[in-house]
Amino acid sequence: MELENTTLDVEIIGGADDVTAVLLSEETQETTEMTTKESKNEAKDMSIADAGITAVFGYAVVFSGLLILMIVLYCTGAIFKAKDAKAKAAKEAESKAAKNTPAPAAEKALAPGSAGHVKLFDVPDKEAAMIMAIVADKMQKPLNELRFISIKEVK
């Protein structure tokens, strides 16, 4: 390419801190300007039909994306469910085997009053059970070693 016969323009893009010099031939510059103008016009001139198609297509993309994600989650869920089922079966087999073996000589006695003796005042059973579980968790003690005397709703 003979430089003497070619007109070159230098276009500066960006501020002083990020200056990039781009050498463009007249032809390239024209094309760039046209593309910029075209893209600006494109943003302004979206027809209603195009908008309708884009909206339907977009909704379909969101739907299909999440649908595929749902299938993936079902698959991983199934793997974990199968794993859990196996572990449960193994645990059951273990506990059955333990039942068949003779029991230890003396079982540790339960704390008196830990079950069945708690007095409930305006508190449903479910909520009482939840409260007892939370207290046991907070105190980091097994539930059967705690003695609940009464649970009363403060009004």
Add this chain to the structure above:
Amino acid sequence: MDILETLKTLWNDSGFHSFLVDGGWKNLIMIAISCVLLYLGIKKQFEPLLLVGIAFGCLLVNLSYFSPESADALYHLDLWDNFLDHDHPDYHSYGAIMRNGGLLDILYIGVKAGIYPSLIFMGVGAMTDFGPLISNPKSLLLGAAAQMGVFLAFFGAVCLGFDGNAAASIGIIGGADGPTAIFLTSKLKPELLGPIAIAAYSYMALIPMIQPPIMRLLTTEKERKVKMEQSRMVSKTEKILFPIIVALFVILLLPSTAPLVGCLMLGNLWRECGVTERLSDTVQNALMNIVTVFLGISVGATTVASRFLSLETIKIIVLGLTAFCFSTVGGLLVGKLMYKLTGGKVNPLIGSAGVSAVPMAARVSQMEGQKANPSNFLLMHAMGPNVAGVIGSAIAAGFLLAVFK
């Protein structure tokens, strides 16, 4: 010293004088609007963490911004116009903003570069338990259905004469996700950021008023009374794998969602993996608060009177409300379909929670369900579609970004 001349100069330089010349009255209106927003944020507690910041940003910018030449302005609209002008030497030059900008210009760089919305998403991910969604993956369909408003509002905006980029930015209000709306608008149509952010956050705060009438209209008493079975327990391993799977899958599908979905899932992984509690705590609290401060005030700064007070803003507010309503309708309709297909095991009210305003939309489903049947507990069931909506709106934003950028 000429006292009279000095007084005259002081008067001419003051904001009070500026109110009386060159459309300065518009700034007065914006100051009144910012006071109304402050009232809504503080007294009515409408999304106060963001709305108070946005309102005060609006107040500050309209107190200090009267003309592009004003050196004291905290925010310079002309600098950002140059930033977006292909033919200007300062096109996409953050250096020019740093050199010539005010405080709010510099803070706004975080919005323009998409940093704040992504960091907010990181915090949201760290605060969100995706367990209800993992245990019931069909919730994802409700999250997808509730993006209907996004695309209907987009279509409506084009019909009303907005260009594609503006229509996409307006439509995303229907996703009921503030950071996503800000992210997409800052990329596609930054000029509309102020009205879109204000509309998005205001409607999110108004969900308890917008959704219930639509929910009652589209569902029968019998449907609302449905009690749903308890979902299965989700193991820790599943919770750890979930963010990795979603990030892999969604980002590969739509790379433009990477900043939002990537940050959302990274935050969630920090929460669930159990070995990064310090990071999870920081992202949920300290980082989230810091970013909220910057985001609120800099979004408020875009509400310069000369831009904000226009017919476009009114159209955006109307379209935003339409988007919210139709997103609710979309979720409810698919909820009703699920009710039919499962033989009445799914309460369609959880469909409206598919709009991603977490956890407000799920709470509304719970409240409506309990009104119909006091022993109904829909909250955890509604949390599934609710968090699915976050992913859905990020995918919708990614699609619109891919089409219009």
